[in-house]
Amino acid sequence: MALGPIVQAVRGATIVAPRRTRWGDALRVHDGLFARWDQSECNNGGVVLNRDGMFVLPGFIDLHVHFDEPGRTDWEGVEKGSLKSVLGGVTTVVDMPIDSDPPTIAARDVTEKCEIFLAKSFSNFAVLAGAVPGRLAEMREAALAGAAGFKGFLCDSGWDDFPRLDGESLQEALVNASRIGLRLALHAEDQSQFVSDQIGDLGRPVSSEVSAVSTILTLAGEFGAKVHLVHLSTPEAVRMVNNSPLATSETCPHYFSSDEVLVRFGLDGVVVSPPVRSASLRNELRELVQNGWLDAVGSDHSPGPPNSDSFSGQWRGAQGAGKTMLALLDEFDSPELVADYTASAASVYGFATSGEISVGGQADFVVAERSDNGLWRIVDVVVGGRLVVNDSTVIGRPVVRNAISRTF
Ligand SMILES: [Zn+2]
Structure with missing residues (x-):
């Protein structure tokens, strides 16, 4: 083309x-x-x-996608994923370091992924590098290679090559991020509070998110590290992050949209981690989104293996690329609100x-x-x-x- x-x-x-x-x-x-x-x-x-x-309106900035390239283009890939994004008004995506093979951790992984985006993508991009135990010394070189920030998990990511941060490794990752001067994005769920992976909201309860966010905010303050809390699902966590000058927050349409909007975009009943919460919590979160409590609304677009579906729990992840801007416009009917979220999203990782x-x-x-x-x-x-x-x-x-x- x-x-x-x-x-x-x-x-x-x-x-x-x-x-x-x-x-x-x-x-x-x-x-x-x-x-x-x-x-x-x-x-x-x-x-x-x-x-x-x-x-x-300003082109939408989706701070959270998984395009699965290199290594898993049969799942989706940068070209197909970014086509969906740009059709939905997204002019910049931030690609996560997991689900590609290899995961994006080393400087050479960052370089390779950037080259793929430059060659194939329909939207501008930024790449996060993984912060994983045993490989935290690689963060500095990954930053020099062009990573916008880092990403780590407080619970199991589902990939053996991307273990979770805990105890000392979380502290070390925060210290490194602070010294390098880039933001560390974190998946905030406290695994010790999980009951089951099969029963949705009850299995990975609200308290597991609140507990993880509390731990992160305390340590971020201690080490002066900038953190970004990805895909928050609960109003309480959003309020906590809002009180921290070092932290930025993100949620996704499936955590707050009305049933009508979710059905329109094929996001109703989606199985994701953290799980979609009760109707009353979703309503409460919707009000926070409407009142500008968050820094960003991202898709957490995460396609699975071919023929997997994200409604049976066979694969956890929403097919959200290109849906977030329209979902926000349909939900709130306010182009000004969408423009505000675009501007605040641009500052999370310090975009040009x-x-x-x-x-x-x-x-x-x-x-x-x-x-x-x-x-x-x-x-x-x-x-x-x-x-x-x-x-x-x-x-x-x-x-x-x-x-x-x-x-x-
Ligand atoms: Zn994600």
Whole structure:
């Protein structure tokens, strides 16, 4: 597939930008960046999108996907996964270090994964490196190779090559992350409180998440380490994280969306870890999401082996790529809320983009339409100034980049 055409301007749409900017009669794009109307008088020959009555939002940032490459492209792979993502308005994904083979731990694993994304991905990307016992000395080199941060587990990950952190190894991982200056993302469930893996919410109770988050926040404070609590499922854990200046939080649509939205996106009844909680806790969490208590909403998109299904518990993981932005829009009907979450997600790992529509920022954006029945549709997606999705169809490739641009 050829590169998508360059976009010059979007006319007629409401621009959802957090700060007051004088955009004039159109949102302009110049050299892949957002430009003010009076700064880009030159005609660069790009496409002009006339989008009366629609909304321009910043491209969505999905902080949590598992694309399973290298090593398990028969499960999905970067190309297929990122196609789903970009069709749903996602212009940057953060890929987790597990489920690929090898897992992403060593510097060479980070380099290999970045090269795969640069060659195949339809969205910009960032890569986390694993923080696992026995291999914590590799964290520094992984960071130098371009990792955006690290990821570890407080409970079994399900993979022998990705053991969980406990006791001393958790402390060591936090000290390393603090010294390196990158954030450590953690799967927060206290395994000692598990009752069973077969009975959902009761088997991996609320208290196991709360206990793990409490441990993490205490140690993060002690060592001055920045942490990110992935896929939080309980309101209590979200409130605890909200009180810590070192910690950022994330949840996923399946933990808070209304039944109607879950059914629409095929996420009702999904078997995941941590499990989906009771209706009352989901309602409480929905209110927190609506009121901006979290830093990010991610998909935790996690396809399993071919022909496995994630509803019987045969494989634990949601097929969520490309669903999060629309689920948020349908649930809350607020493009401003979605734009706020995009901006806060961009700062979790310190991306080069602000995640906002602002002059001089990377032109990653979405044109979305609210239909008469109140449901939303992603119409166009622009990545780095190139039109990748047009009228809800992929028409070309972007030139993608690692969302982390650091110079050492
Ligand atoms: Zn995950």
